[in-house]
Amino acid sequence: MQDAISIKGIREGLLVTLSDAGTWGDMSEALLARIEESADFFRGARLALAIGPRALGVADLSNLRDALSERSVGLWAVLSDSPATMNGAQSLGLNIALPSTLPQADAEVETDPEEARDCAVLAHRTLRSGRAVRNAGHVVIIGDVNPGAEVVAGGDIVVWGRLRGVAHAGADGDEAAVVCALDLSPTQLRIAGHIATSPGRKGEPRPEMARLRDGHIIAERWSARGKSPTEE
Amino acid sequence: MPGKVVTVTSGKGGVGKTTATANIGVALAATGARVVCVDGDIGLRNLDVVMGLENRIVYDLVDVIEGRAKLRQALIKDKRLPELNLIPAAQTRDKAAVSPSDMIKLCNELRSEFEWILVDSPAGIERGFRNAIAAADQVLVVTNPEVSAVRDADRVIGLIESEGKGPGYLVLNRVKIEMVKRGDMLSSEDVLDVLAIPLIGVIPEDETILVSTNRGAPAAMDEKSRAGQAFRNIARRLKGEEVPFMSLDDNHNIFRRLRERLGGNNRSGG
Numbered sequence: 001m002q003d004a005i006s007i008k009g010i011r012e013g014l015l016v017t018l019s020d021a022g023t024w025g026d027m028s029e030a031l032l033a034r035i036e037e038s039a040d041f042f043r044g045a046r047l048a049l050a051i052g053p054r055a056l057g058v059a060d061l062s063n064l065r066d067a068l069s070e071r072s073v074g075l076w077a078v079l080s081d082s083p084a085t086m087n088g089a090q091s092l093g094l095n096i097a098l099p100s101t102l103p104q105a106d107a108e109v110e111t112d113p114e115e116a117r118d119c120a121v122l123a124h125r126t127l128r129s130g131r132a133v134r135n136a137g138h139v140v141i142i143g144d145v146n147p148g149a150e151v152v153a154g155g156d157i158v159v160w161g162r163l164r165g166v167a168h169a170g171a172d173g174d175e176a177a178v179v180c181a182l183d184l185s186p187t188q189l190r191i192a193g194h195i196a197t198s199p200g201r202k203g204e205p206r207p208e209m210a211r212l213r214d215g216h217i218i219a220e221r222w223s224a225r226g227k228s229p230t231e232e
Numbered sequence: 233m234p235g236k237v238v239t240v241t242s243g244k245g246g247v248g249k250t251t252a253t254a255n256i257g258v259a260l261a262a263t264g265a266r267v268v269c270v271d272g273d274i275g276l277r278n279l280d281v282v283m284g285l286e287n288r289i290v291y292d293l294v295d296v297i298e299g300r301a302k303l304r305q306a307l308i309k310d311k312r313l314p315e316l317n318l319i320p321a322a323q324t325r326d327k328a329a330v331s332p333s334d335m336i337k338l339c340n341e342l343r344s345e346f347e348w349i350l351v352d353s354p355a356g357i358e359r360g361f362r363n364a365i366a367a368a369d370q371v372l373v374v375t376n377p378e379v380s381a382v383r384d385a386d387r388v389i390g391l392i393e394s395e396g397k398g399p400g401y402l403v404l405n406r407v408k409i410e411m412v413k414r415g416d417m418l419s420s421e422d423v424l425d426v427l428a429i430p431l432i433g434v435i436p437e438d439e440t441i442l443v444s445t446n447r448g449a450p451a452a453m454d455e456k457s458r459a460g461q462a463f464r465n466i467a468r469r470l471k472g473e474e475v476p477f478m479s480l481d482d483n484h485n486i487f488r489r490l491r492e493r494l495g496g497n498n499r500s501g502g
Contacts (some may be wrong), residue, residue: 057395059332059362087394126428128390129383146426148383164426 013046243384245355259467284448332366
């Protein structure tokens with residue numbers, strides 16, 4: 001079972017890769033045993049855990065985090081291909097990707113900050129209260145952003161659904177960033193350093209795009225015909 | 233067939249989780265199904281009071297988990313409904329006395345003896361909540377037609393989804409149809425618009441709930457209680473029956489109801 005665990009040092013601490021073989025119970029026990037064997041080496045370590053396609057619930061992850069912290073090992077990231085595991089890890093406030101590179105954890109590959117700005121994250125689900133999606137580049141959501149949920153992007157935000165939570169585009173200060181939604185009724189909308197709340201809506205929601213103009217956030221209706229949107 | 237574990241939760245406190253658990257338990261047991269209600273609110277137990285079984289507690293959930301009592305010893309049989317049972321929570325301990333795996337083990341034992349295992353969850357999204365949903369096959373999310381309760385329900389539904397426990401089923405409690413009509417209260421459509429999960433019951437605001445809760449005789453035992461009827465409908469829907477949502481209108485004036493129906497704006501629920 002111990003062969004199924006590989007440990008290597010990365011810039012952010014230790015990357016532990018677990019194989020998909022066996023049950024999660026056995027695997028986590030083997031990991032804890034391994035840590036206890038070389039307790040001195042692991043004491044105070046920051047662990048990123050790569051668990052492949054295995055689907056784990058919040059309870060599994062939080063139990064493991066508790067067990068690790070009893071051994072003075074901090075769990076800060078869980079890398080997985082399983083959406084359930086990623087959701088669970090996110091709701092525990094764990095990272096689900098290493099900061100520099102997404103799929104592979106090779107610290108040598110440095111991403112150009114300019115390039116990162118052009119990358120987008122796509123979330124194809126409804127963000128319920130308490131959930132957040134953050135990305136240095138753009139964020140695209142297919143689904144609703146419910147009140148109490150938050151989207152923060154260095155670039156633009158596109159919501160193919162109802163935006164009713166908080167959206168912050170251009171979070172690093174980009175005043176050209178925009179926020180688009182099929183129904184743009186956020187609790188609060190921020191673009192770069194500017195903040196606006198939604199005015200009460202009358203009638204049917206329409207697709208809109210919000211941008212900064214002369215230091216104010218304005219929302220313009222998007223129309224399928226005209227090239228330039230009609231201003232409201 | 234092994235029993236089904238149904239967890240009743242809400243996020244926000246005071247929306248009627250315990251009342252719903254007790255009443256659905258009573259309603260299921262009244263159909264002859266073998267039912268056990270498990271109070272997951274360790275340290276703040278209430279279910280025993282609402283079910284009127286407080287004075288019969290000898291052993292509790294934590295006694296079973298820590299091996300001081302056998303499961304059978306902690307089970308309290310309701311004398312009014314022979315198929316209804318309760319496992320009370322410990323009052324002198326806290327949530328940390330139980331782990332999610334303890335709950336899974338306990339519920340698996342109960343599955344072989346009961347058709348329905350109803351777990352009453354504590355408010356909040358911490359340890360007690362995670363214990364309560366750990367073993368769930370199905371989750372009922374109770375909310376009230378008010379913005380803060382709906383917000384918390386949304387949060388809880390997100391957590392249930394990330395545990396892989398399905399989206400859950402919505403119980404909308406304490407609806408005042410007159411206020412909804414005046415536009416002063418969220419309608420079930422408004423709530424479903426945000427939460428987007430299947431609705432399994434709408435319970436009207438009903439004074440008989442308060443009276444029955446204080447007496448320790450859940451309203452579902454009372455044939456005349458409207459809220460009790462709504463809970464009995466939930467029990468039937470849990471069993472897979474198609475039950476139409478009952479009209480929540482207090483007004484029994486046939487002409488007015490007929491006019492509303494013709495007008496096409498008949499609100500219903502149940």
